[in-house]
Amino acid sequence: MQKEEKGNYLSIGEFAKRSGIKRKTLIYYDQIDLLKPRVVHSNGYRYYHYHQLYTVNMIHFFKEIGMSLEEIKEYNKMKAASQISDLIQRQREEARQKQMFYRRMEQMLDLQLQTLEETEMFEEKKISVKYSDEVPLFFSSHVKCFYEGARSRFSVSLNDFYQECIAAGYEFPYPSGMLVMSEGKQEIRASETKYYIKIPESADFRPEGNYLTCYSRGVFDYEEGYRKLLAFAAERNLSLKGNLYVDFIQNELVAPNFDDFILKMMIKVE
Known part of the structure; x- marks a missing residue:
């Protein structure tokens, strides 16, 4: 190095200090041919x-937008504005996809929190009429038999539904429930049901309105609670509209089995 050029150069220690890159990292960058002295x-x-130092800024930029060191090396070979523009466009699209992913996750967490917070209102078998806003729902594609005695495996059918949700693009564990095709029947032990999850937006939904509501725990209290709802409606001359919705407000995130689930049972009334 000629004497007149010496002022243009920095030792590795000085370069590390000015660039903010540790000495051992600079040595590694040298070894992988990313940034050689x-x-x-x-x-x-x-x-x-x-x-x-300009190269350091370039490395920082591309690392921040999610590129690997190997990808940055490939970029370093391009140096054409059009190629760099294409590369940045791809990274921008990846960033947008990640943003959408985390937005959906945030919406799911909000819905789970709202559902779990309802456990604080749990008063077993107390019946009341409550107003509910419209709730977007995604339903299972098949009608299933919810309960057929001791050999039933609720966990299996619900897990099958979760796999269906994932296939439909709902990759997160949204709050779930079931629609019981009750039609005012007194006995629902073998009623047909459709499972659902609560989601941010959907063409299908539980309509807004006043709902005859009670809470119960597990399958046996659920059957008794349903009959109490029917009796309550009959005593007060309430007209039932539609079928029974059952929200799992304490679900598998808290309860180890279905008998420990807290269920919110709702039938629209006028």
Whole structure:
């Protein structure tokens, strides 16, 4: 290195300080041919040119937008504005997809929190009429038999539904429930049901309105609670509209089995 050029170069320690990159990281970048010192003396001393600080800025930029070191190396070979523009467009689309993913996750967490917070209102078998806003729902594609005695495996059918949700693009565990085709029947042990999850938006939904509501725990209290709803409606001359919705407000996130689920049972009334 000529004396007049020496002022243009920084030792590896000085370059590390100015660039904010640790010395051992600079050595690693040298080894993988990402950022090599401009001059290496016979004694092994490394020297970087001041202009290489621009390269550091480039590395920082592309690391921040999610590129791997190998991808940054490939970029370094391009140096054409059109190629770089295409690369940044791809990274921008990836960033947008991640943003959408985390937005959907945030919406799911909000719905789970709203559902779990309802457990604080749990008064077993107390019946009341409550107003509910419209609730977007995604339903299972098949009608299933919810309960057929001791050999039933609720966990299996619900898990099958979750797999259906994932296939439909609902990759998160949204709050779930079931629509019972009750039609005012007194006995629902073998009633047909459709499972559902609460989602941010849907063409299908539980309509807004006043709902005869009670809470119960597990399958046996659920059957008794349903009959109490029917009796309550009959005593007060309430007209039942539609079928029975059952929200799992304490679900598998808290309860180890279905008998420990807290169920919110709702039938629309006028």
